[in-house]
Amino acid sequence: MTQPSSNHWLKDVARHAGLDLDLPRRPPITAIRSVWPEVAKACRLSDDHFTQRVAGHFRIGVANVAAYDPQAVRMIPEAVARRYGILPLSSAADTLVIATSDPTNRGAHKEIVAHSARQPVFMLASPAAISMALERAYAPARAPKNALRTLVARVAESDFQVVTNQGKGLFTSFELEDPAVVKLADVILQQGVRYRATEIHIEPGAQQGRVRYRIDGVLQHVVDLPPTAHNRLVARLRHLAFERPDHNPDDGFLIEAGGETSKTAHLLTTPTPDGELVSIRLVDPNDVPSLDGLGFDGPEDRKIRQVLGRSEGLVLVTGPARSGTTSFIYAALSALKNQSVISLEGRPETVVPGVTQIRYDPMTGISFAETLQQLLDRSPDVIHAGEIRDLPTARIALRTAVTGRKVLATVHTSDAVSGIRRLIDMGLAPGRLGESLHAVVSLRLVRRLCTECARPFDGERDAKSREAKLASVLGIAPVSRAVGCKGCAGTGYRGQVPIPEVLVVTPEMKALLGHSPNDMELQRAAQADGMRSFAEVGLDRVQKGDTTVEEIERVLGIVPTRDETADSVGPVLVVEDEAEDMALMSGVLRSIGFEVVEARDGHAAAELLEHGDEAFSFILMDLYMPGMNGKELLRSVRQSLATQSLPVIVLTASANPRDELEVLEAGADDFLLKPVMADRLEARVRAVLRRSGVRLAK
Ligand SMILES: [Zn+2]
Incomplete structure (x- = not known):
């Protein structure tokens, strides 16, 4: 069927059938899934016959994907199974029988070995067959989604005609009010609120799109979405968000999820070749974060409160996107609301009572720095200067912070020392910075173990778990394991724990800044002053049973897992x-x-x-x-x-x-x-x- 070649085998098969595919040498399963039917068609074979032909080529059997053993399924995490489009079928002492559409994928091979400690025995199935079987195999943890799948099927099969125009559907009002579409949109939105999602993603795909919720910072698969259902759902959502009369799209729209729960939804759409990508942010504008609610503890909690208690100086908050910097700023502003507080932001997400929140609009033609300068004329005690992106803003922030006022500002850097480095790189003199900077709070968020379902770590039963392996590399004792229940949407986690690095500028640090130190000197000085690293704070939370090493590893990536004992360093x-x-x-x-x-x-x-x-x-x-x-x-x-x-x-x-x-x-x-x-x-x-x-x- 193929000649030895540096191409992916599916590309060679396609070429023999007269089809020139644009396929990378190591294609992801999404690429294989989208070209598979095309190649089968070019070979003039049904999906089944094409599958048999490919299996014959690799001299492996054809898988019966309906006959999977749940015991085997449990050995491979759902995320891995989906990433590689593989389905575990049965297990033996040293082997795991796996259905795959691409037996040559080395990544899949490696992950199977890593997760199951068994060698894979591959059998062939088409991507579509595996995709459907995966839904059933991993469904029990997500039972309510069955109803959603039924709804999706109804929407996809409704017989009204959709005229598509470059990915955008043209819809009549009758179609937008079709009961199935209305119900599907409502269920996706309300269920998202009930599962505490902060974002809902409606993602298009050539063959299959999907809906995902971001819960506690991690995207969770909800349901697959065929293109017809995707187009209809997106049209309905756009209608809800943008097209109703007497409604300002900027305000978002309200989702009532029964009982007391409701959220405001803000819709953002991005065109892609496969259709519109829709992301919906779910916010509760009246839910003001508080320092107590955020859940800091230990020495960092004390330091943060001391830092906020001082009446002047610049407090820099750093962290990548979704690391909790926004919530922290709101909690800090709220804690300071008895003073006169002004906040300048791109788009305020939360209304903080007692704080004057000003929305910065770049369309006015006035720069951020100029706007900030104007606000200072109102002589606030505390000013939140938003994100520092340029030297003029940085200069104003510093100048204000030495004149008896407290300034809060953010920069997007990975840790506390790089926050200082960023301001120096922008052009601030390190010595001047030392005069005004009071502290840098750098943040990460890890998920908090669900208190309903977490269970104690069991040395015997969990000996082979990733948790055990990571903990042994770090030389600590694992405490708890994530399980998953109805209350946490099957994830094992509910809520988040902040992991802060708090650098307070002491007289020693101020003196050091005067000498233009390098990052290493800064880091060393900060640690000598008692700053604990993310890893130290995070592992402390593991020991307290608040989270897991796996979670710390996911967020911080701190665990050297390759050569665990060698003192020598590789190239x-x-x-x-x-x-x-x-x-x-x-x-x-x-x-x-x-x-x-x-x-x-x-x-x-x-x-x-x-x-x-x-x-x-x-x-x-x-x-x-x-x-x-x-x-x-x-x-x-x-x-x-x-x-x-x-x-x-x-x-x-x-x-x-x-x-x-x-x-x-x-x-x-x-x-x-x-x-x-x-x-x-x-x-x-x-x-x-x-x-x-x-x-x-x-
Ligand atoms: Zn739970």
Whole structure:
């Protein structure tokens, strides 16, 4: 059927049938799922016959996906099964029989071994068959969704005609009021509120779209959505959000979920080639976060309250998106509301009683910094200066903070020290910063174990769990395990726990800032002053039974899982297409004692990571490269179990804050602006390695 080739086998099969597919060499299951019917059609075979043909080619059996053993299903987490489009069918002592549409996927192979400690025995099934079987196999935890699937099917099969025009449906009002569509939209919205979702995503797909809820910060699959149902649902939602008379779309629309529960929904739509991507933010504008409610504890709780209690100085709040910075700011403003408080924001999400909240509108043509300056004429005691994006705003914030006022502001950086570094990189003199900066609070959020269903860790029963493995790497005793019940939507977690890093500027720190310190010196001084790292605070919460090591690992990625005992450090993988930069970086790294492996682009790096036998200590990668760029490489690094905790520093030539936010969100540990300065590079490398628990000899 195929000749040996560097292409993916499905591409070769398609070519034999006269079809030229645009398929990457290692396609994700979504790509295979979307081209599979096309290739079967080009081969003039039914789905069943095509499946048999492919199975014959690989000399493996055809799977009966209806006959799966729930015991086997439990060995592979649902997220992994969905990511690779695989279904566990049965298990033996050393093997796990797995239905797959792509027996050549090495990533799937690795994850199966990692999760089940068994070798996979693959059998073939079509992507559509596996997709349907997955719904049933993993359904028991999500029983209420069966009703939703029935509704989706009704909407998809309604016989009114939908005329599509470049992904946008043209609908008559009759269609928008079709009882099935109305019911589907209502159920998705109300169930989202009941499950405490903060976002609902309605995602299109060529063959199959889906609905997902973000619950406690993590996206959870709710139901698959065929394109017809997707178009109709989106039209209905747009109608609810934008198209009703006497309604201002900016205000959002109210969702009543029965009883006392209601939320306001804000709809955002983005066109994609497969249709419209809709994300709905669910907020309760009257639910003002409080410091008590956020759940800080220990020394950080005391420090935060002391910091907020002081009447002047700049308090910088840092963290990537969805790390709790917004809630923290609102809680802080609310705690200070007895003074005169002004807040300048892009779009206030919550109404904080007692606080004057001003919405900044860039359309006025007045800059953020100018608007801020004008507000200072009202002489507030406390001002929230929003996100500091430019030097003028930073300067005003500093100036205000030394004149007897308290200033709260955010920057999007990964930790406390990089928050200080960001302001210095913007052009502030470190000495001046030391005069005004009072503290940096950096935040992460992990999920809180559901108190209804969490159970104590059982040394015997849980010996092979990931929780046990991660805890042993860290040398701590696991305490509790997540289970999942109706109250927590089957996730095992309910609510979130803040993990703060609190850096307070002491006289010693102020003196140090006067000497333009590097990041490592700052980090060391902060820790000497008692700042606990994210990892220390997080593992403390594990020991208190509030969360799990798995959760800490998911958010912080701190656990070095590769070589757990070696004191020696592996080589660095440097990915860079420009020879000059490559030479500079390799030189610096070699001078501090690293071996360096060079890759000229993302593909070469991915190849080394997947097939090389080097245990790298970290990756230094350029963001913009021809072929596979840094973002794609980063994504693939974070998706593979073998490399997901490998530290990554990204280099970027532009000072575009969006890029930086994106790479931090995608899992980079830090980033560095070009041109690369040798001392800066060295400091970042050391800081990232220390945060990641990699020991450096010198
Ligand atoms: Zn629960």
